[in-house]
Amino acid sequence: MSDSLDYDLIVIGAGSGGVRLARMSAGRGARVAVVESRYLGGTCVNVGCVPKKLFVYGAGVSDELEDAAGYGWDVPMDGVSFDWPTLVANKNAEIERLNGIYGRLLENAGVTVIEGTASIKNPNTIVVGDKEYKTAHITVATGSWPVIPDIPGKECILTSNEMFYLPQLPKQAVVWGGGYIAVEFAGILAGLGVETTLLYRGDLFLRGFDGDVRKFAEQEMRKKGVRLEFGVTIESVEAENGHYQVNLSNGDVMETGLVMAATGRRALVDGLGLAELGIELNASGHVVVDDHFKTSVPSVTALGDVIGTPQLTPVALAQAMVLSRRLFGDGEGEMDYSAIPTAVFCQPNIGTVGLTEEEAKGAGHSVKIYRSEFRPMKYILSGREERCLMKLVVDDATDSVLGAHMVGPDAGEITQGLAVAIKAGATKAQFDSTMGIHPTSAEEFVTMREPAA
Ligand code: NDP
Numbered sequence: 189m190s191d192s193l194d195y196d197l198i199v200i201g202a203g204s205g206g207v208r209l210a211r212m213s214a215g216r217g218a219r220v221a222v223v224e225s226r227y228l229g230g231t232c233v234n235v236g237c238v239p240k241k242l243f244v245y246g247a248g249v250s251d252e253l254e255d256a257a258g259y260g261w262d263v264p265m266d267g268v269s270f271d272w273p274t275l276v277a278n279k280n281a282e283i284e285r286l287n288g289i290y291g292r293l294l295e296n297a298g299v300t301v302i303e304g305t306a307s308i309k310n311p312n313t314i315v316v317g318d319k320e321y322k323t324a325h326i327t328v329a330t331g332s333w334p335v336i337p338d339i340p341g342k343e344c345i346l347t348s349n350e351m352f353y354l355p356q357l358p359k360q361a362v363v364w365g366g367g368y369i370a371v372e373f374a375g376i377l378a379g380l381g382v383e384t385t386l387l388y389r390g391d392l393f394l395r396g397f398d399g400d401v402r403k404f405a406e407q408e409m410r411k412k413g414v415r416l417e418f419g420v421t422i423e424s425v426e427a428e429n430g431h432y433q434v435n436l437s438n439g440d441v442m443e444t445g446l447v448m449a450a451t452g453r454r455a456l457v458d459g460l461g462l463a464e465l466g467i468e469l470n471a472s473g474h475v476v477v478d479d480h481f482k483t484s485v486p487s488v489t490a491l492g493d494v495i496g497t498p499q500l501t502p503v504a505l506a507q508a509m510v511l512s513r514r515l516f517g518d519g520e521g522e523m524d525y526s527a528i529p530t531a532v533f534c535q536p537n538i539g540t541v542g543l544t545e546e547e548a549k550g551a552g553h554s555v556k557i558y559r560s561e562f563r564p565m566k567y568i569l570s571g572r573e574e575r576c577l578m579k580l581v582v583d584d585a586t587d588s589v590l591g592a593h594m595v596g597p598d599a600g601e602i603t604q605g606l607a608v609a610i611k612a613g614a615t616k617a618q619f620d621s622t623m624g625i626h627p628t629s630a631e632e633f634v635t636m637r638e639p640a641a
Pocket residue numbers: 337364365366367368369370372388389390394395421450451452453498499500530531532533
């Protein structure tokens with residue numbers, strides 16, 4: 189690389205993808221800087237996966253306390269209380285610890301961290317404040333940001349960003365949307381004792397997930413006391429003395445203590461100067477890249493949420509490893525977006541990998557469906573009426589397991605192992621010849637003998 193350059197690579201954004209790209213590339217001998225305006229670790233560490241999971245654990249404690257009696261524990265429920273500020277403070281301390289770890293990881297890898305907001309001046313120069321930096325490559329890894337639909341009163345509506353720092357929990361809350369974030373936050377709030385209503389504009393939430401999973405999750409969330417209203421949306425919100433009046437599309441009016449929108453996320457490209465450089469955005473506002481993350485300007489690449497691939501941390505990490513290898517390694521490497529496992533940490537959890545029944549049929553497969561519904565063993569003594577669903581979608585012609593889906597405790601943990609099997613092309617016969625681990629819920633995935641359809 190030319191000595192007239194300050195760096196070989198400047199990464200804009202120190203989220204999951206940006207940090208991984210910076211570290212891997214520095215490890216290959218590149219001179220790397222990462223520019224960050226907000227916090228190290230991006231959405232995942234600060235206002236996403238990590239704090240969300242901590243809140244999910246917190247919300248789950250209420251069930252554990254209730255279930256204790258069946259196992260002989262005397263927990264006087266009228267003496268039990270929950271303190272939201274304690275949970276938030278402990279969560280904040282953990283996030284600060286992780287911010288520090290991210291900083292040290294970058295420092296130890298020899299990556300320079302530049303604090304500030306970057307814009308791209310030309311294909312080899314970025315500007316941060318009053319300083320300019322010259323570089324061979326620029327990678328945009330700026331992530332995404334929650335979107336609130338443009339309705340009257342939108343300024344009263346919170347997003348997941350603010351929910352992580354809410355000073356007090358309200359008595360009632362309305363969650364708007366039917367995707368990952370809405371369903372997860374509805375579960376968190378309900379688990380912490382907030383009367384929660386989820387409003388979704390379509391017929392059934394979690395569009396894109398397997399139909400049986402969506403219906404089963406609906407049934408179990410209703411049992412847990414989450415009020416689910418489908419086929420309705422919010423038209424406006426009015427603030428009244430710390431309360432909110434929510435005006436719905438069906439003419440109903442709701443009173444609530446909090447309104448949260450989880451209505452999707454947009455690519456965060458503000459102020460980068462992409463349009464001036466001629467870098468194309470698609471109709472949904474994501475940066476257009478080729479299969480190797482190159483934008484229309486060859487020295488500028490982009491990865492992660494900002495390019496509109498599945499908005500998942502492991503996807504951004506995998507992209508970073510491919511890009512680093514292509515820029516500073518042997519120049520090889522391709523992304524494989526097939527069979528990406530994912531979990532929704534609602535209560536109970538959803539885990540999914542591979543094709544849904546609808547996708548498999550749509551792609552022309554003749555399928556056999558294996559389905560099992562049962563009450564997890566743990567709930568028998570406790571008397572909890574929660575059930576678990578497991579489902580396999582199998583190609584009738586080849587016997588390949590095309591998809592595995594679950595709603596139930598630890599679905600995320602269980603699905604990770606299934607993802608290896610599906611990625612390796614396992615057949616149903618191989619599932620059948622695998623010994624179960626007894627007694628577990630997971631063993632049901634290798635003991636489903638008769639197709640349901
Ligand atoms: P999603 O895109 O998953 O869901 C958005 C929801 O909002 C959908 O139900 C959508 O309805 C609805 N919606 C969109 N626009 C409007 C509107 N104008 N009016 C009313 N409703 C609207 O976004 P999220 O914000 O939930 O999450 C963003 C991404 O973050 C996810 O896709 C996921 O990739 C990632 N994520 C992953 C998690 C995990 O792995 N556990 C956890 C949290 C987030 P419709 O279905 O009709 O379009």
